[in-house]
Amino acid sequence: MSKQVKYLLEESEMPTAWYNVQADFATPLPPVIHPGTGKPIGPDDMASLFPMDIIMQEAAVGPYAGRFIDIPEEVYDIYRLWRPTPLIRARRLEKALDTPAHIYFKHEGASPVGSHKPNTAVPQAYYNKRAGTKRLATETGAGQWGSSVAFAAGYFGLEAKVYMVNISYQQKPYRRMMMEAYGANIVASPSQDTAAGRRFLAEDPNHTGSLGIAISEAIEDTVTTPHTKYAIGSVFNHVLLHQTIIGEEALRQMEKAGEYPDVVIGCVGGGSNFGGVALPFVRDKLKEGKTTRIIAVEPTAAPSLTKGIYTYDFGDTAQTTPLVKMYTLGSAFIPAPIHAGGLRYHAMAPILCKLYDEGVIEAVAVQQNPVFAAAVQFARTEAIIPAPESAHAIHIAIDEALKAKASGEKKVILFNLSGHGHFDMTGYQMYFAGQLEDYEYPVEEVHKAIAGLPKVMA
């Protein structure tokens, strides 16, 4: 009847390998530094947190040094419960914008927890199970990551403990209940269950929490509880590796659509969904001479790429992790309570920081009201109510489509719809009620925070 909108892959066409971008880097990632010794850390320094397969994937060494890493059959077997996810051409949005651009999106909201996060939760649970881990500890902000760990841990018979940022714990009870339905144990962070949590609660018994604090608690839990390892939802190299299934599928689906994107867009908090969709296109850019623009979209309330400094910083607020070279707002960063959505981390995935530093990818920061305006326009044309995080990508996809309209160019735009918004309706309600204020994190705060960090010679 009408022109095609969905580009599906059969299970038999699903990629069977993740893409390891580190194999294509001309120079290696800056080393991760032990804050005590000032020296690069080795595998043993991470062994209390992760199983050895994850540690080797993180460093891209041993069996994980190649460009393509086979997806284990046990992981594939769970992936295919919802993967391959559809690639959808947003023809109704194109029409509403009256643009010559073709807008495609990858629908990661089609997963059982409603976001891209299980793509890495499942392999993390798998490698832990294989290594004899009995229990996973993790943190969660909006709850998408915690749900994914709850789901994946359950599938491999592991216990799960989730430290959920207090403000989300209060505002998103359904996410909490979902984690409980999958069998996990949830607590609001800061919590009484760790020394770090008790310290922040002593400062403020009604502390709204932050992702950095929740990370500190999950790590403390991990290193103080037997048979427990840590699961992380973003930032780390192995997380981005697992997420490349998104972009690998998208490459094949764009081929089915007979087009190649001029622009690839994703939202960034820690960088996992963006890395997932973008890295296979980065490969084409590095290796095949493609000129694709690859754009990371972040909130002005947590603008680590556009306003952060590329320097060594801790991964958590309590400053207990090794030092990592990242674009950072300073590890003491706590997002203004005014900021409704996720994308709240103080820094960014080291792989993306390197690519940004080298000019391979771009970044842009956007305000929350136009983000929700884009979300509503998308919902009212393409039917899916997007997660506020994903709507950052939609906002820039629309901007690019309008630029194409102004210039008369037939641009091909691809963005990642990292999740649906069914658990984030309070953000929409605040938007409609005019209660969301636009806000830019002040750059002076960044310089102040960075000045206080330990100096690293690397």
Add this chain to the structure above:
Amino acid sequence: MSKQVKYLLEESEMPTAWYNVQADFATPLPPVIHPGTGKPIGPDDMASLFPMDIIMQEAAVGPYAGRFIDIPEEVYDIYRLWRPTPLIRARRLEKALDTPAHIYFKHEGASPVGSHKPNTAVPQAYYNKRAGTKRLATETGAGQWGSSVAFAAGYFGLEAKVYMVNISYQQKPYRRMMMEAYGANIVASPSQDTAAGRRFLAEDPNHTGSLGIAISEAIEDTVTTPHTKYAIGSVFNHVLLHQTIIGEEALRQMEKAGEYPDVVIGCVGGGSNFGGVALPFVRDKLKEGKTTRIIAVEPTAAPSLTKGIYTYDFGDTAQTTPLVKMYTLGSAFIPAPIHAGGLRYHAMAPILCKLYDEGVIEAVAVQQNPVFAAAVQFARTEAIIPAPESAHAIHIAIDEALKAKASGEKKVILFNLSGHGHFDMTGYQMYFAGQLEDYEYPVEEVHKAIAGLPKVMA
């Protein structure tokens, strides 16, 4: 790698027609009776509620008398934003049950509002738009129908007013916000906005509401507001017609899987998702001599098929509608507050009542605790958290698979997963907390209620 679990259809394979089961009935449906005259109603009696296309579809007359009704291109164009939905083989559930049965489910939770309801909301909005309607009024229980009307009305530029059963309005704020995101106007029912609502509020200012009351309000709103028509989410013939897209797709997908179901299962409240999946298989049973068992699953708290009487009753609690021959608990029925899920209507779709009366379909009633137990087993094997309504079907699918195990038969089971449970997490929480009581609606109440109804000679 592994054996296939998903059976997809390309857009080009999507059915282009709905199935009108009335064309295959040996005898017509019992007439709908005007309560004042005692005579069958005609098209004019319904013209204040529905546009003429819907009225003709209801009666299966004029251009809508044939077996197959072409889906209008404008409707198809919105359907394909999420349709065809996947047919999934529940291999992990099969394995957990250690059954030789093959269990397939149709995943209607893949729609943008998370259920099958937009399948009829979209054509209803379309036919209304074409007829010059400016505004739709409707009721909603759990909120799935209201979200669908909000979504569909918005797509055709119609206003929407939704009367939401008060207890759901209180317990499901996210559904309410979702309707608002799509641009609809929502009010708790009983409300101050209608005479019927004010009457029930006068009796009890904290009235928890019922679907029957909300229907009364929506109908009153429709007939007293200019350019307004009524949209209904279940029970009516035209609703079941539109929902047959589910079963038509499932037929083609089962063919791709190389199997034909021995058992087809759906949950029933008013009967729309069950009718949708079942009627195309009813056709094969009536016309091709298939011996498929077709099972409607209802809650023991609202057991209209298994405990109701097949007689003439009103469609709403305020007894303002025409009289329809249905299996009914009596139109004064209000579900016990103890009943957590949807599936709360006092009667059943006339098409299904006729098929049940004639022995073409079966029915079974189930308690809510085993329903949630089935839901959790499904979530922990197949990843999707089902709507509590859909879990009624899962419960019986599991029972049938266990019977197949006991008898050693390789049964092929198909059930409809009518929606996901992301908006219904409070039910899960109550289940885990042991707060859900099993409950059977007392049959004496049915006889008492039926005795008070007007007698119809038809």
